[in-house]
Amino acid sequence: MGGEARQQLTDEYLAGAVGEILAHDERVRGLDVMAEVDGGVVHLRGRVDRPAQLDTVRRLAGRLAGVHAVWDRVRVAGRDPVALDLGCGEQRQYPTNIGVDRRRTPSVAAVADVSRPLPFRDASVDRVFAVHVLEHLIDFLPLVAECHRVLRPGGVLHVLSPWWKHVNAVADPTHVRLLDTQTIKGICSGPDRPAWFPLHVGRDESTVFADLTPAPPGDGPDERHMARFFD
Template sequence: MADGYRGGGAESRRGRTHSKMDKSLKAARQTPMRVLDIGCAANKMPDAIGIDINPQSQADILHDLNLYPYPIEEGSIDKIYAKHIIEHLDNPRSFLKEIRRVLKPGGTAYIETPHFSCRVAYSEPEHKLFYSYFMFTELLKGIDFKVLLQEITFYKTFRACGIRYLANRFPDTYERFWTYLFPAENVILEIQRPSS
């Protein structure tokens, strides 16, 4: 087994979902589609194909997520969820390329990771990188994806003060000046493989 993501740990936070992810999950359940839950741990999404390295996970496919390609047919997946997994991986660009490879044309991927200002980003010794709003912009360069959503989320405490709106309207200003006054929770990204 290669050094890298082993599943478990504080990633039990996977059980919480973001409201945009909830809507996406409902849509996925209403139409027949192949859904892949990457790094599913013990909370695999219902009716999804789970892939994880941890033998105690609910994975259908046991595989080291740092080794590419995954044992999944090219262009065979409609929707991918990778919640709190990319921060564990050695090469996030290779991971994004692999997501593109397995997605069907028009398929979408939802990625969620702790924002660098979040305490959780530093509490797991297995975390390899800390993500900002702009990290995904850099990682996606040269990979053919359409960005459907890129957003910073916050804990409930800070939502009432309007910081979420300001942070997503002015992400550079937020990350340069406000991030340590109002720490974020996650960075979320929803991307789509172009249809043609």
């Protein structure tokens, strides 16, 4: 069986599994949330009354083997999430995302160089998508710190980059950094930079995925949680 056919079948299985969780798990049963799966990424949509309800759905879906990331367009307490799509180019991950790029395209709402401070207020957004962005920056830690700054408490940074062992990581001459899941471990904590709590980190044969949320000041994930994702 080819890789694409297997992934399609896996996505169908995972969509059914998440659907069963939403239908039968008493912690989330009755929520107006639906799920689709594409390439191992669970896409949630719908509406909930409280952030904790969405957090629970995200956590339960992320525990399934084969899930690489959990993204959402879920309306919380009557408010749609504000999402930045960094370096989006011609296409945003979701049509409602705010496209950010240094060149103007129909998908770009804010023209900005992501290697410089982002033109958004502190704690002003709910999601940041950095999809095929970090590998283009010699030093991506300032951008990661900017994502931490602009995210609201409970917000999520979604990272997607080529895995260093796959040819895609080196085939593009504009790639200047190589990433692994262990790179995400280094992003999560380090001296003199903001800490992140990993909600989900993984990879397939070509791509590294990470869902990260800002850790409270002076706090961070414990060793047991980190052991889920990192060596």
